[in-house]
Amino acid sequence: MPGKHKVTGVKPMFGNQRSHSLRATRKKWETNLQNKRVYVPELDRHVRVMITAGELRTIDKIGLIAFLKQRGISINTLL
Secondary structure, eight states: OOOOOTOOOOEEEEEEEEOTOOOEEEEEOOOOOEEEEEEEEETOOOOOOOOEEEHHHHHHHHHHHHHHHHHOOOGGGOO
């Protein structure tokens, strides 16, 4: 997954992997993106989203519409 994700805004993290001798090699930590079908009661339908596992917990708590409103994204980008 290159670059920044359009819905969540998450990017991969970069850093150094250190061996026992403290030799540094570059390492990339990928994001934990999941493909999920989320039910939206306001639309009375399911919507497919690709989100991180942490944001899935937020959507379970406040709902998809409120989550997208916090991010400044309209629901039409997912339909």
